């Protein structure tokens with residue numbers, strides 16, 4: 001039996017520590033991991049729990065992130081609770097196995113501390129790794145601060161392990177800004193946390209020899225499509241389970257989560273749509289804009305996959321001008337997030353104006369002032385009735401102004 | 411552990427097969443002879459993981475599986491990590507008492523081709539051995555990437571032609587020596603490492619049983635003649651293996667705890683390597699006069715290696 | 728052809744390999760493409776003979792590769808010494824041995840590689856290759872006599 005870990009009602013934790021405490025409280029059976037900045041402390045903290053008897057599970061320190069996810073896949077198919085953590089290059093090395101984990105419907109929890117992808121090498125936070133995972137078939141949830149990194153990690157087990165879901169889940173937090181910034185966190189007691197998460201009830205358990213199973217069969221053109229469609233359907237159908245788990249979590253914690261978090265959107269004329277810590281920055285900017293008489297609001301997907309197409313649309317359909325912020329190098333296209341939000345808004349009656357801002361790459365600071373400038377652009381668009389700037393712009397970039405494409409609506 | 415008696419073939423043949431037919435390996439493929447023997451030499455519960463390669467693509471083709479025990483394939487390189495992860499989960503659940511049957515012994519086995527073992531999956535294999543997972547890794551060494559049509563691997567011997575190291579007017583095939591995987595795995599300090607061959611069914615079955623019984627990571631390289639890429643008639647799979655062991659191209663031996671070497675088969679009559687080479691299409695070009703030196707080099711390498719093995723066995727260090 | 732189905736409920740070779748299952752839709756394929764090998768409790772399979780097991784329709788035991796063969800091995804029980812060479816080296820689990828006795832060939836799974844014939848030590852051999860269409864009677868009637876050792 002694991003030693004008792006003393007917790008205060010209010011702790012001061014950074015995002016990494018918050019995530020590792022959630023792993024401990026969920027009584028993970030196998031944690032297979034490999035260190036990389038800025039998620040290393042999650043693994044180290046867990047190592048300290050192992051060394052001091054605070055966890056009963058196995059801690060497998062592998063030789064690479066690819067092996068980490070591979071061991072997680074083997075462990076998860078062997079019927080217990082499994083989690084790991086990574087960032088950036090480590091995430092990139094895992095990608096092959098991410099697809100295999102979701103294809104085999106294994107409810108692994110992966111804490112992703114977002115960081116830029118090289119080259120050039122950079123250890124700071126942007127969303128390049130998060131975007132790299134977006135077609136991998138995982139549920140992706142996004143924490144904007146340490147408390148949320150903790151809360152969502154607990155929810156992740158309960159969502160992924162639900163028998164009508166059976167999918168792996170990523171919980172994202174921003175590198176350094178969340179992962180290394182100590183904030184107030186109100187943890188559940190160990191009992192309350194474990195009661196909430198519950199015991200895992202294995203499906204297709206490789207260690208149940210009364211029913212041997214084969215994982216990872218070859219499916220060619222006569223079978224592959226059906227399997228991928230079924231998997232996609234499961235991801236789409238995870239929505240009610242996610243909502244139920246959020247509702248149950250509110251009961252035990254008093255903290256309420258929604259698939260899309262809207263801030264001052266009831267009467268908003270202009271909006272920023274963003275992910276991660278930028279959400280909180282944009283909220284402060286929206287307040288300031290309102291002091292100037294501009295009806296600004298902020299919309300943020302809490303659940304990035306399955307993409308909340310419906311709720312994004314509901315939140316934004318009555319707005320006049322929307323800025324979608326992508327914290328990842330778009331690589332020859334409009335930002336991926338921009339494309340997804342635009343597609344949702346295209347199906348509304350009003351079709352708000354939608355512009356794209358690339359920002360914050362490699363941890364470049366994104367200040368309240370930057371968000372306010374973006375709101376001001378949106379206000380100008382709203383007043384003009386068309387997009388007055390380039391459709392894709394860059395915020396916080398040195399050098400001559402960079403932008404792409406003009407509207408044909410104006 | 412519940413091992414099947416391998417005292418003689420009659421006894422062994424009472425084992426109930428747990429690797430089924432109607433897989434899609436080529437007729438005469440040695441991979442399945444080796445896998446069958448592994449599955450038949452124990453009646454313990456098995457978790458088997460397999461790297462991508464002929465074995466994997468032929469034994470789990472949706473909607474059919476040929477495996478009567480729990481089996482997993484993830485990718486080309488990571489069967490060792492998958493076995494390690496499953497083994498860690500077994501330990502965790504046994505401790506917590508959440509297994510369906512907490513008393514039945516479970517063994518973990520990973521299979522890989524030479525491509526996944528010597529090349530792309532080597533890091534995963536080495537890592538799993540360093541961590542000391544309790545599992546047995548079996549390499550099905552057919553000295554080429556057979557599943558993708560016969561490209562060179564670092565297990566391909568000097569002089570063999572493959573599609574990416576071809577014999578031609580300016581080439582005699584592969585120029586580099588085969589990687590000594592057995593020595594490399596023994597150097598990990600593994601408790602049991604061996605090179606075995608399916609023609610010597612008894613030493614192979616005993617080696618498998620020893621590996622399964624031994625706690626910690628065990629490695630076995632098995633010679634797996636591939637009629638398709640080595641270019642011989644499928645009926646000759648066993649006679650080619652006989653030539654491989656009798657010319658000492660594939661010496662049969664084990665290394666215990668990284669140092670104690672035992673030779674498991676000493677041919678009464680060591681045959682010249684030409685006999686082995688001549689039986690296979692992949693070495694045909696070596697019999698041209700300009701390539702005579704390659705055969706000489708192969709023979710010299712064999713002699714030196716055999717000498718080394720004998721000395722190490724004698725020295726017991 | 729000599730058929731060695733060992734009991735009535737034996738599901739060996741009932742499916743065409745290439746045809747697979749009736750091609751069912753996305754809503755019916757197994758979750759995660761996982762394939763259970765048996766129906767019901769299979770805890771004891773290692774101690775059951777194949778004909779005693781409850782194979783699931785996903786088990787390749789229930790499939791046939793008979794169409795791969797151009798020639799087939801024929802077994803002559805009168806010459807056989809039950810050495811089990813053919814059993815240990817058959818790559819397709821197609822030698823049916825029960826209680827240390829070679830009974831015959833599983834023609835649903837045999838691919839006709841001829842390995843069993845090569846490794847059979849008797850003189851004349853107890854296994855020989857014949858054309859796929861040849862019936863057992865005719866094959867047995869053509870069995871060669873004991874050969875004198877050459878060389």
Ligand SMILES: Cc1ncc(C[n+]2csc(CCOP(=O)(O)OP(=O)(O)O)c2C)c(N)n1
Nearest residue numbers: 462463464486523524525526554555556557
């Ligand atoms: C990451 C990755 N790279 C390449 C391949 C293509 N590939 C599949 S199997 C194979 C060769 C297998 O060779 P080996 O391991 O020797 O097994 P064999 O088929 O010879 O038994 C290759 C190159 C792959 N599946 N995955």
Ligand code: SF4
Nearest residue numbers: 436439464556636638
């Ligand atoms: S190509 Fe070689 S290894 Fe692959 S199935 Fe055929 S004989 Fe076996």
Ligand code: SF4
Nearest residue numbers: 817837838840841843
């Ligand atoms: S011909 Fe090949 S597959 Fe058929 S029984 Fe003989 S060894 Fe087995």
Ligand code: SF4
Nearest residue numbers: 807808810811813847
């Ligand atoms: S190899 Fe020949 S003699 Fe031996 S059991 Fe088979 S058929 Fe009988």
Ligand SMILES: [Mg+2]
Nearest residue numbers: 523524554556
């Ligand atoms: Mg190979």
